[in-house]
Amino acid sequence: MKLAHLPLRVSIGAYVLNSGLSKRNLEGEAAQGMHGMAVAAMPQLRQLEPARFAKLLSYSEMALGAALLAPFVPATLAGLGLTAFGAGLVQLYLKTPGMREAGSVRPTQQGSGLAKDVWLVGAGLTLVLEGLTHSRRHD
Numbered sequence: 001m002k003l004a005h006l007p008l009r010v011s012i013g014a015y016v017l018n019s020g021l022s023k024r025n026l027e028g029e030a031a032q033g034m035h036g037m038a039v040a041a042m043p044q045l046r047q048l049e050p051a052r053f054a055k056l057l058s059y060s061e062m063a064l065g066a067a068l069l070a071p072f073v074p075a076t077l078a079g080l081g082l083t084a085f086g087a088g089l090v091q092l093y094l095k096t097p098g099m100r101e102a103g104s105v106r107p108t109q110q111g112s113g114l115a116k117d118v119w120l121v122g123a124g125l126t127l128v129l130e131g132l133t134h135s136r137r138h139d
Helices: 003-022 027-039 044-047 049-070 077-094 119-135
Strands: none
Touching: 003 049, 003 077, 003 119, 027 044, 027 049, 027 077, 049 077, 077 119
16 A cells, blocks of 8 residues: 555545444344435345345445555555445435435535535545556556
């Protein structure tokens, strides 16, 4: 891991890992609410039961957080995972009713929590691009 990546990977990695850990035991209404919001943005997730969805999301977040924190995981790989995760959250923001002002990408008060996740996409792409350009310079 490059020293310049350390602040980005540690801060985001710890945050995502903690988020995954906090979802480990989601059941009942909490799992149903999270599942319902995800299904509204990605209908194919309807096939999963809410508790199973919450577990898979939890495991995915823990794996991504750990990958970001692990110094042996290449920046490009960690960045791809972060970009995909962030893109899913942005899709959730764009497709969930009430998150955006009518006819705009600007968030409503309710949507500002998800709108901010666009920075995950930017951080992920930064790691990917830097990883790709770094390996090209050394090939």
